[in-house]
Amino acid sequence: MARKKIILTHIVFWTLFILLGIIMNVALHNNMHITWQAFWKDFTDPFTPIGYGRTIVVCYLSLYIFGLLISRKKYAIAAASVILMIGFDVSLRFLIEQKFVGPVFDKWQFPDGIAFGQYFAENVFFSAMGIFICFLLKIIDDMYRNEVIEKEKNAMELQFLKSQINPHFLFNTFNNLYGLSLSDPQKTPDAILKLSEMMRYMLYESNVEKVSLQKEVTYLQHMISLQELRYDDQTYINFDISGNLENYSIAPLLLISFVENAFKHGDVMDKKEPLIISIKLKDGKLVFNLRNKISYKNKDHVGGIGLQNVKRRLDLLYHNSYELDIKNDNVIFESSLTVNLN
Structure with a gap:
């Protein structure tokens, strides 16, 4: 070309x-x-x-x-x-x-x-x-x-960033499955089935530039269900979705890092401070908000690549068409992402 x-x-x-x-x-x-x-x-x-x-x-x-x-x-x-x-x-x-x-x-x-x-x-x-x-x-x-050259460089970097998501997610999920198999073995088969559905999405459906926003949200719902099994369903999560998701597309695996970060570093078992996830679509703009209480019991001393990854992908994919605001007061973690899907 x-x-x-x-x-x-x-x-x-x-x-x-x-x-x-x-x-x-x-x-x-x-x-x-x-x-x-x-x-x-x-x-x-x-x-x-x-x-x-x-x-x-x-x-x-x-x-x-x-x-x-x-x-x-x-x-x-x-x-x-x-x-x-x-x-x-x-x-x-x-x-x-x-x-x-x-x-x-x-x-x-x-x-x-x-x-x-x-x-x-x-x-x-x-x-x-x-x-x-x-x-x-x-x-x-x-x-x-x-x-x-710049496009090829960006494409290679995007592919590398995207390839990091799967190992990062699998590392955390297998740790969760191991813990679940010890605490509640009967729920392990259901968790493996959920993981299988997510793997199919990651391997076969997300290898494109854009995916249906509805599919991406369904993927997040599967992830939340998988995490809830880990906590023996004693989680407090408010997941609110509004707008017609079917008519819009988004870069695949873009929102997973925010949700994964909430489970990894947040307290989702506090009734007074539930995990709040909001996805709103209006006039072609996706507004994604997440709020969770920080749990220092779940502090990962190894660290992660999730949010650094997603910030770089947003820069490459959406450049000036997005706004990302992250607040952390050491008690509550909030992230707000607005993406112009048009």
């Missing part, structure tokens, strides 16, 4: 370059008066394809030599090469126009027998301008290539 973009840009660039060049030439030779007849006469003049063909060849030759020298960090020689290419372009034009086209076709841009020094003085500015304008192509090419 990037290569096609660059090729198309070059075609458009040269088309405009030639058309504007012909228009300027006609205007300069006709007291700034431009007519279709004058334009067509200049367009079909044999000097036109020969002249612009030479310019294009010299341009790409200049860019190649300049790029080669710059890549080898020979900056002074690279600058000198541009000056030499301007001289080469004028000399080549002199040979083509005055030594070939003129004598062979009896068509002269300048009088027959004009001294090379005078010819050089009258044409060096136009050759220099043509070559320097050609460097616009290099700037455009670099912009496209940098854009592609």
Whole structure:
């Protein structure tokens, strides 16, 4: 796609370059008066394809030599090469126009027998301008290539961040299953079934750029059910959902870290301070709020990657289309995320 973009840009660039060049030439030779007849006469003049063909060849030759020298960090020689290419372009034009086209076709841009020094003085500015304008192509090419590199870098980073979620989640879940198997073995099969459903979502349904918001919320509900088994259903959780979720999509596995963090570091067994999860959708904006009491009994001394992961993914995926506010007063932890899904 990037290569096609660059090729198309070059075609458009040269088309405009030639058309504007012909228009300027006609205007300069006709007291700034431009007519279709004058334009067509200049367009079909044999000097036109020969002249612009030479310019294009010299341009790409200049860019190649300049790029080669710059890549080898020979900056002074690279600058000198541009000056030499301007001289080469004028000399080549002199040979083509005055030594070939003129004598062979009896068509002269300048009088027959004009001294090379005078010819050089009258044409060096136009050759220099043509070559320097050609460097616009290099700037455009670099912009496209940098854009592609940045996209590939972001895609690789996103894939890495996403790959971290599964091991991170599994590490915590298997710890929970181990504890459940010791405290209440009869509930372990149900927990494994819930885990199986979540694994299917992670492995087969979340390997896309966007998923249905409804599927993502269902995934969170499965996770909460799995966590409730761990606490022998003695949890206090208010999970409120409002709005039509089916009509919108979201990056997969984006909200799990917030909920997982609440179970990992929060107290979900306090009736006075229940875990509050709110998902509201209005006018294409998702508002996700979570509030939980902090439990220092559940403090994970190893640490985690959850919220750091989700912040980086939000930056890459939604850039300026989201707001994240996190408050922690060492008693209550609150997170509020607003994402523009449009």
